[in-house]
Amino acid sequence: MRILYDGEIYSIFRHGGVVRYFQHLIAELPIEDVPILLGNRLPDSLPAHPNLELAVKSFEWLVTPLKPLRKWLDRGYCERKWPELAPDLIHPTYYNEVARGRYDQRQVPLVLTVYDMIHERFPDQVDRRGRHSEKKRQAVERADHLLCISETTRQDLIERFNVPPEKTSVTLLAVDELFFERSEPDTLPTNANDLPYFLFVGRRDRYKNFWLLLDALAICQSNQPDRQLPFRLQVLGASMSAEELQRISELRLQSSIAWHPISEDAGLRDWYRHSLALVFPTLWEGFGLPLLEALASGTCVIGSNIPVFRELVSDGFEPFDPCDAESLAHAMERIFSQPQIREDRIARGLVHLPRYSWTATASATREIYQRLVAAE
Numbered sequence: 594m595r596i597l598y599d600g601e602i603y604s605i606f607r608h609g610g611v612v613r614y615f616q617h618l619i620a621e622l623p624i625e626d627v628p629i630l631l632g633n634r635l636p637d638s639l640p641a642h643p644n645l646e647l648a649v650k651s652f653e654w655l656v657t658p659l660k661p662l663r664k665w666l667d668r669g670y671c672e673r674k675w676p677e678l679a680p681d682l683i684h685p686t687y688y689n690e691v692a693r694g695r696y697d698q699r700q701v702p703l704v705l706t707v708y709d710m711i712h713e714r715f716p717d718q719v720d721r722r723g724r725h726s727e728k729k730r731q732a733v734e735r736a737d738h739l740l741c742i743s744e745t746t747r748q749d750l751i752e753r754f755n756v757p758p759e760k761t762s763v764t765l766l767a768v769d770e771l772f773f774e775r776s777e778p779d780t781l782p783t784n785a786n787d788l789p790y791f792l793f794v795g796r797r798d799r800y801k802n803f804w805l806l807l808d809a810l811a812i813c814q815s816n817q818p819d820r821q822l823p824f825r826l827q828v829l830g831a832s833m834s835a836e837e838l839q840r841i842s843e844l845r846l847q848s849s850i851a852w853h854p855i856s857e858d859a860g861l862r863d864w865y866r867h868s869l870a871l872v873f874p875t876l877w878e879g880f881g882l883p884l885l886e887a888l889a890s891g892t893c894v895i896g897s898n899i900p901v902f903r904e905l906v907s908d909g910f911e912p913f914d915p916c917d918a919e920s921l922a923h924a925m926e927r928i929f930s931q932p933q934i935r936e937d938r939i940a941r942g943l944v945h946l947p948r949y950s951w952t953a954t955a956s957a958t959r960e961i962y963q964r965l966v967a968a969e
Contacts, residue, residue, distance in 0.1 A: 811845075871892060905945065
C-alpha cells in the first residue's frame with residue numbers, strides 16, 4: 594500500500610507529541626508498505642521505514658517578507674506533486690491543507706487524526722476568532738475517516754462537530770521504550786537533588802492550570818510551621834513569563850521553584866524518575882502522554898480528575914479537583930508524606946502500560962487503512 598503523509602506538521606513543530614506520533618506510526622508500518630512524505634520541510638530525523646519515499650521541496654530560502662510567496666509556491670508544488678505519487682490513501686498530519694481543499698480532487702480515501710478539542714473547549718484562551726476551529730471542522734467534514742487518540746477525544750468530536758460515530762475510530766498513542774530504561778549515570782543537573790521535588794512538564798497555557806499549582810504550593814508552604822517547604826517544584830518548559838515571575842514573588846515561592854528547558858527524552862526520563870511525582874493540573878487533554886511517560890519512568894502522577902486520565906490508567910494516579918487549589922495541595926502533601934500511597938499509585942498505573950505500544954497503534958491504524966482502500 595502506498596500511503597501519502599502530508600508533512601505539514603513539520604512546518605509547524607520540530608518536536609512534540611504529533612511529530613512523535615507520525616515518526617512511530619510510519620516506522621511501524623509493514624515492510625511491504627510504501628510511506629511517502631510530501632511537503633516543504635523534513636523532520637529532524639526521518640521515520641525509520643525502509644521504503645520511505647520523499648517528495649519534499651523547501652522554499653525557506655525566501656526570507657520572511659516573502660512568506661506569502663513561499664506559501665504559494667509550496668501549495669503549488671504539493672498540488673502538482675501528489676497525484677504523480679499515486680497513493681492508495683492519504684493521511685495528512687494536520688488540518689490546514691485539508692481545509693484549504695488541497696485533496697478535494699482525490700480518487701483515494703483520506704484519513705485524518707483528531708488530537709483533541711481544546712480549541713473548542715477553551716476558545717477564549719487559544720482561538721478567540723475561531724479560525725483554528727473552523728479549519729478543523731472543514732477538514733473533519735472532508736475526511737473519509739477520523740482517527741481519535743482517545744475515546745474521550747472521540748466522544749468530544751462526535752458531540753461538538755456532530756460527526757457520525759461510524760466515521761470515527763480510536764487509535765491510542767503509546768510510550769517510547771526509552772522511558773522504561775534506566776540510565777547510569779543519571780543526567781540530572783547536580784543542583785536538582787538538594788530537596789525532593791515535584792515536576793511540571795510542558796506548556797503553560799491557561800487551561801494547563803499552572804497558576805493553580807502555584808496557589809497549591811503557597812498553601813503547602815503556609816501549612817509548614819516554619820513556612821519553609823520540605824520539597825521543591827522543578828518546571829521544565831519555556832522560560833518563565835514576567836507575569837509568572839511576579840506571581841511567584843507575590844506568593845514568596847522564589848526559593849521553592851526552579852526552571853529548566855525541556856530535556857531530550859533520556860534527560861526527561863531521569864527528571865521523571867527522581868521526582869516525587871509529576872503534577873499534571875490541566876483542565877482538559879485529548880490524551881496526556883506525560884502521564885504515561887512518568888509512570889513508565891517509575892514515578893507517581895498527581896493528575897486532574899478528568900475523563901481522559903481515568904480512561905488511560907483508571908485509579909493509577911493521585912486525583913484532585915483541578916478547580917480547587919486546596920485539593921491539589923492536599924494531594925501533594927499526601928504523596929510527600931505517605932510513601933506507601935505513592936508506591937500504590939505507581940503500581941496501579943503500571944498495570945495499564947502494556948496496552949500502549951506503537952506497534953499496536955500502527956497495527957490498528959493499518960487495519961483502518963486497509964478497510965478503506967478495499968471499500969473503494
